[in-house]
Amino acid sequence: MSTFLELGLKEPISKALIDLGYEKPTLIQEKAIPQILSSEQDLKAFAQTGTGKTAAFSLPIIELIDEKDVNTQAIILSPTRELAVQIGNNIEEFSKYIPELKTVTVYGGANIEQQIKQLKKGAQIVIGTPGRTVDLIKRRALKLGNVKWLVLDEADEMLNMGFKEELDNVLEATPETKQTLLFSATFPKEVEAIASNYMNNPVEISSGQKNQGSDNVSHEYYLVTEKTRYPALKRVADVNPDIYAIVFCRTRRETQEIADFLIRDGYNADALHGDLSQAQRDSVMEKFRKKNIQMLVATDVAARGLDVDNLTHVINHKLPDQIENYNHRSGRTGRAGNTGVSIALITKKEKSKLFPIERILNKKFIHTSIPTGxxxxxxxxxxxxxxxxxxxxxxxxxxxxxxxxxxxxxxxxxxxxxxxxxxxxxxxxxxxYENAPDLNDLSSRENSRGISSNENMTRFFINLGRKDRLNPAKLMGLINEQNIGEKVEIGAIDILDTFSFFEIDKDFEDRTLECFEENRPDFNGRTVNVEITKTDRGGGGNRRRRGSSNNAGNGGFGAGRRRKEGATKVMSNKDREFGRRRSDSGKTRKAAEGFGRKRKRA
Known part of the structure; x- marks a missing residue:
């Protein structure tokens, strides 16, 4: 393995790396740094979380940049403010012996006027989240006409979060002569589309097989019911006294509830989600890095950019909607040569979701019994x-x-x-634990019945599907346009051929119906119809819409006032069809961290 000097980095950079304890480059650094230094060709790089990809793209940029020129020469986009801040801090550390080199990090949730003042002073490198970067471009505060390098970091996650429009806007503001560097932990087809649309004959390098999990991480699953999901999590914590873990949940509400349960039961725990202010998020992450918090309960989006070594476990309280996100989650442990364990708590019905993850990881999940008292x-x-x-x-x-x-x-x-x-x-x-039940016995009455996993969500039917060219991002945009409210929790999205389903925080149930009825939106020339779906035990469901009542005689929806409870028509077989069929990659999306642009600006 080479040293950083042997890779072609000048002495001030190598000196800073030595101060930071960097001794030998990682595999992705060893491949990417010489490539960027020696060629202006675009680069597509696969790098698992925790392999040192920030240094892989930032070190050669620092080496090549003209520190005498105060114009912005490199723009680095990342999906979240936490990751953007982390990258900015890393670059400042790498370049501490190059005082003329200035970096500015821009992101939502911070004072934009202060960021504009920083940009006016000059910065050769700008790191930003897509939403705030586009805002600054539109205000003409961020000028990218002299950019030589565009870095798309965590490209897969930027697409998952719906930033394609922002990426297009940034690309329009950069010269065609720039070098585009795309780094991603997974390479779903959407990321491959970015490479084909935005890059010119890119070189491809990898620190491992695409989308494959780390060899240092073992994958286990525990079979639970909804009632035993939290007790199983608690037992995992108790059987590992030195646990230092991130617990992943799907929604902000679920994240806060699980954190509250853990704190109530005496654990050093806290929550990290989109409802926290930036100061609160910074405080939680600082405590977690110092190990004052033993278990951090987080959503996928909030945990982006949380760079913490020595995690013993990653626990999936619920599996992610996007299966590629499992790799992101599990990659938070087993770093820097350490071993780690990724645990999934699943019900019998959810077991089939492990198979596509196993194909991506090229690894098998190990069924593990929930520890006894x-x-x-x-x-x-x-x-x-x-x-x-x-x-x-x-x-x-x-x-x-x-x-x-x-x-x-x-x-x-x-x-x-x-x-x-x-x-x-x-x-x-x-x-x-004196008389603790065996949680592995899923047939027992004590363990089998529980609260529905969707108790806080209302499920809606919409009369649009894949044949209407609907996808999760377009559906999100359609919902955003109705101005239902700020910080509305969105759950699963299921896109089928001729219709779809989506979940929204039940507190906004009536407001959602009102907005769609008042606005009467259309989509590609079709009038949009949104109705509430109430799924029954048999897999069917009921629907109701504002201003509609059940007409038992003709099976249709009458024009009368909406009836209160149970006065809804049983659907045809659409819900049953949903139960039998699995949609494509647009089947579900992770819970949103807010609505519209407020959701996107990390």
Whole structure:
């Protein structure tokens, strides 16, 4: 393996890397740095999370950039503000011995006027989220006419978050002579489309097989019911006393609820999601990096850019809607040569979702039994004993107290002293798990019934589908245009041939119906019809729409007032069709972190 100097980086950069503890380049760095230094050809690079891709594209740019020219020469786009800030900090560290080189990081949620002032002072490198970058271009505060390098970092996630329009706008503002560098942890067909549309005969390099998971991560799944999902999570935490983990949830509400449960049960936990202010997010992430938080509960979008080493576990409280996101999640552990475990908590019905993930990872999930109370108590007990055995005694601090302590405990034998000590520390675990049920028995009445996973969501039917050229991004845009409200939680989107379904926070149920009825939007010449779908146990469902009532005689929807409870018509077989069929890559999307441009501006 080469050194950074041997890769062609000048001495000030190598010196900064040595200060940071960088000794040898990673595989992606060893491949990408010489390629960018020696060629102006576009580059398409696969790099798993945690392989050092920020240095792979930023170091050669720092090497080649003209620090005497204050114009913006490199624009780096990232999907979230956390990742943008991280990249900006990294570049400042890499270039600390090149004082003329200036970087500015721009993102939503921060004062745009302050960012404009920074840009006016001059910055050779600008790092930004797509939404804020486009805003600054439109305000003519960010001029990209002299850009030599455009970096698309986490390109797959930018597409997942619906930033294609923003990418188009940025590309229009950059010269055709620029070099485009695309880095992605997974390469779904949408990212391949970016490469074909935005890049000119790109060179392709990889730090591993495309979309394949890290060899340092093992993948396990636990079978649960909705009722036992959280108790299973708790047992995973209890059987791993030194756990340092991210718990991934699908929605902001679910994220906060799980974090609250963990805190209530005595764990050092906190939540990271889109409802937090930037200051709150920064505070949570700083505590997590310092390990003051042992378990961070997060949404996919909020966890983007969270660069933390030594994670022992990634726990999927719910599997992601986009299967490629599983690779992003699991890649947060098993970094820097360490091993890690990625755990999925799934129901029997969700088991089929593992197969496409296994194909992407080229790895098999291992079915693991949920720990029993006895197993947890044994593990916690010996962890306690190991901790006592390895504790360093500071005699100078306690020697004045020892005579009194010896006198007080003089009547106890060695065995009695050990038993009492263990009981003081351990009685709470013994009591909690004394009669704990076996959560692996999914047939038991105690474990089988639970709250619906969609209890906080209302499911809507819309009379548009793939044949109308509808996809999740277009459906999101259609919903955004109705101005339902800010920070509306959106759940799964299911695109079928002639109709589709989407979920919205149940608190906005009536408002959604009102907006669609008042606005009466059309899509590609078709009048849009949106109705509530209530799925029943048999896989069918009921629908209702504002201003409609059931007409039992003709099976249609009458023109009368909407009836209150249960006065809805049973659907044809559309819900059943949904139950049998699986849609394509547009089947679902992860919960949005807000609405419209407020959602997109990370």
């Amino acid at each position: 006895k197993e947890i108590c044994e593990k916690q007990l010996f962890h306690l004993i190991d901790k006592v055995e390895n504790t360093q005694v500071n005699e100078s601090e306690i020697e004045t107290f020892l005579p009194s302590i010896y006198e007080k405990l003089a009547g106890l034998t060695r065995e009695e002293l050990i038993q009492k000590f263990v009981s003081v520390e351990f009685n709470s675990f013994l009591s909690y």
